[in-house]
Amino acid sequence: MLFAILQLKHYFIRKFSFKFFLADIALALIFGYIGLFFDELFVLFFIGAILIFNWCVKKYRANIQNSIALIMAANIELVLFSLGTYSARILFFIAYNQWRLTLLETYQEYFIPISLVINLLYLLIIVLVFERFRYQTIKLWLQIEKYHLGKRVLVLSLGIFISFMVIMIISDLQSVTATIQASLIIIFSILLIFAYYQLTVFVHAIAIQNEAQEKLTYNKQLNEYLTSVQQQYTELRKFKHDFQNIMLAIKPIVDQSDSQELKDYYRDITKEKNEMSLVSRGNISQAQAIDNDLIRGLIIQKFFIAKSRQIDFHLELSQKHYQFESEVLIIVRILGILIDNAFEYAEELADKEVTCAITQTENTTEITIDNPLNENISLKDIFQSGYSTKRNHSGFGLANVRKLINESENLYLETKIVHSHFMMTLIIVGG
Amino acid sequence: MYPIYLLEDNKLQRNKYAEFIHNGILINDANMTLEVVAGTVDDFFKQYDSKKQALYFLDMEILDDKIAGLKIAEKVRQNSPLSQIVFITTHDELSLTTLERKIAPMDYILKDNGLENIKQSITDDIEKTQQELREYNHLSKNVLDYKIGSRYFSILMDDVIMLYTNKDVPGRIFIVTKYQLAEFNGSLNTFEKDYPNLFRCNRGFLVNVDNAINYDSKTRILSFIDGSTCEVSFRKNKELIKLMSKND
Known part of the structure; x- marks a missing residue:
């Protein structure tokens, strides 16, 4: 019995450090001595005492992990101890070929050490198995901490532990422990495994829920940010418009003037004006007008990709709201391919510019992806699977687009070359 | 006299542009007149006279309406699809791709580039319009119309190469022109009836013979200016040979 507690503590220590090793042995001895008078109840006392001790010492108060580890260790050890005893029993029965419980009492002095050794063996096996799943366990634990589920897990494991103890004590009082030990072991193990399984599922569910929540907040923040950028942009644009008209209006006066200084000054301002026109470039805040999260998300994502590849990704969204109701997933896939193609082509040009324009009337939406063109493309070839303007590219994108559109009744594709621009338009009818 | 319209809210600029247009007409000796300012x-x-075809110079932003020019242009396009529309605008008011989709203007003139540039562009556009008018007097001004959802599309018949169907996508017509590929729902029979100048060379193809370059009557393969080809059914072989020789 003393060793059982010692092992229990060892298991407990494994999760922390070996610094408490000696203290644990002393503790185990003391409680083991008390245990001599109380039979199996001592485990309950032992755990209870340590728990109370933990909660009394302020340092440990916040550390629910300690308590959970302790209780879980006690749970596992209880099962293992029973299993060890039972295995030893079977060994003895086989060795003496006598299937009577009284046999154990006769050879008690051999039986107990052997059952403890077997118990130790099982413990080693369990530790080795846990070692293999260590990464998952740590991950699970981190998630538990992240979502502040410690208390619930503590209550869960404590509940299991107490029910174990109650069953053990009752069976001891009825003096049937030895008889029903096999079923006890099975029930305990099943309970433990299910508890662990439930815990993982529960934590996973909570994690998913939290993620969704975070995404929602993120989207909201992004929208707020986009609104403020849009406002600033509108102000700036207004100013620019006035400024340009003023500049144009005073041009004749400057031309007529004799002052060279004034002329130079005018020229300088005109130069700066060109730089200013860059300000409005790539105004992503317009994306806010798209009422669909998926499509807006795609466009914002592509915008940042464009930025990292030094491509000027222009949006032309002049309406306040764009609604997308049907076939959003197909639209996202097609748009993704069209934009990627445009990026790939534009990347090779001096004029790295790609435009995405959306127009929407009653029930017809047109999304156009536009990139400049500096060579002759054969319109009739581009949908051939394997066709690509890039030599090292497989070019299955457009063939896939064609396939996706063929499968849907409401989508139409238009490909156009105009003013040396290449424009691909996806037309969506109905929403 | 072919009419020219000018819309610009800034008085100083308006007078300048009017002057440039008068100049342009004189230089090109064009049979046009600046009818509306x-x-x-x-x-x-x-x-505005909605029945007449005309050349329009439009400013995009009028007073506080950022897309006034666009709205007018849409109306003009609806009333007379073949009118020439030119936008005079500052660079960032310009949504090139949207404009191209909705209006397909003849030209964009950027105010940012200075008056000298604007003058040159106006003169060029007048010349271009004059040329187009001269050409279209000989050709059919026919356009092919189709509809997707609530949107109407027109394509100059001279640009049309072929319309065809694909048995994988029933009910859909694919159209190939010199500059674009498009698709819409419909039946070739209707288009064959509505546009008698198009030739039904087999069940799935309706082609514009004006844009064909070669016909091999042995293999019965008809090829077009864009490099695409189509097979002609045995029944239509003779009819096509007759048609081709008449065109030559």
């Missing part, structure tokens, strides 16, 4: 949208519509 307007400063507001209302003013424009008071003098």
Whole structure:
């Protein structure tokens, strides 16, 4: 019995450090001595005492992990101890070929050490198995901490532990422990495994829920940010418009003037004006007008990709709201391919510019992806699977687009070359 | 006399542009006249004749309406699809791709580039319009119309190469022109009836013989200016040979 507690503590220590090793042995001895008078109840006392001790010492108060580890260790050890005893029993029965419980009492002095050794063996096996799943366990634990589920897990494991103890004590009082030990072991193990399984599922569910929540907040923040950028942009644009008209209006006066200084000054301002026109470039805040999260998300994502590849990704969204109701997933896939193609082509040009324009009337939406063109493309070839303007590219994108559109009744594709621009338009009818 | 319209809210600029247009007409010796000069949208519509085809120079932003020019252009396109529309605008007011989709203007003139540039562009556009008018007097001004959802599309018949169907996508017609590929729902039979100048060379193809370059009557393969080809059914072989020789 003393060793059982010692092992229990060892298991407990494994999760922390070996610094408490000696203290644990002393503790185990003391409680083991008390245990001599109380039979199996001592485990309950032992755990209870340590728990109370933990909660009394302020340092440990916040550390629910300690308590959970302790209780879980006690749970596992209880099962293992029973299993060890039972295995030893079977060994003895086989060795003496006598299937009577009284046999154990006769050879008690051999039986107990052997059952403890077997118990130790099982413990080693369990530790080795846990070692293999260590990464998952740590991950699970981190998630538990992240979502502040410690208390619930503590209550869960404590509940299991107490029910174990109650069953053990009752069976001891009825003096049937030895008889029903096999079923006890099975029930305990099943309970433990299910508890662990439930815990993982529960934590996973909570994690998913939290993620969704975070995404929602993120989207909201992004929208707020986009609104403020849009406002600033509108102000700036207004100013620019006035400024340009003023500049144009005073041009004749400057031309007529004799002052060279004034002329130079005018020229300088005109130069700066060109730089200013860059300000409005790539105004992503317009994306806010798209009422669909998926499509807006795609466009914002592509915008940042464009930025990292030094491509000027222009949006032309002049309406306040764009609604997308049907076939959003197909639209996202097609748009993704069209934009990627445009990026790939534009990347090779001096004029790295790609435009995405959306127009929407009653029930017809047109999304156009536009990139400049500096060579002759054969319109009739581009949908051939394997066709690509890039030599090292497989070019299955457009063939896939064609396939996706063929499968849907409401989508139409238009490909156009105009003013040396290449424009691909996806037309969506109905929403 | 072919009419020219001008819309610009800034008085100083309006007078300048009017002067440039008069100049352009003189230089090109064009049979045109600057019929309407307007400063507001209302003013424009008071003098607007929806029945006549014309050349339009439009400013995009009129007073506080950022897309007044676009709205007018849409109306003009609806009334007379073949009108020439030119936008005079500052660079960042310009949504090139959207404009191209909705209006397909003949030209964009950027105010940012200075008056000298604007003058040159106006003169060029007048010349271009004059040329187009001369050419279209000989050709059919026919356009092919189709509809997707609530949107109407027109394509110049001279640009049309072929319409065809694909048995994988029933009910859909694919159209190939010199500059674009498109698709819409419909049946080739209707188009064959509505546009008698198109030739039904087999069940799935309706082609514009004007844009064909070669016909091999042995293999019965008809090829077009864009490099695409189509097979001609045995029944239509003779008819096509007759048609091709007439065209030559």
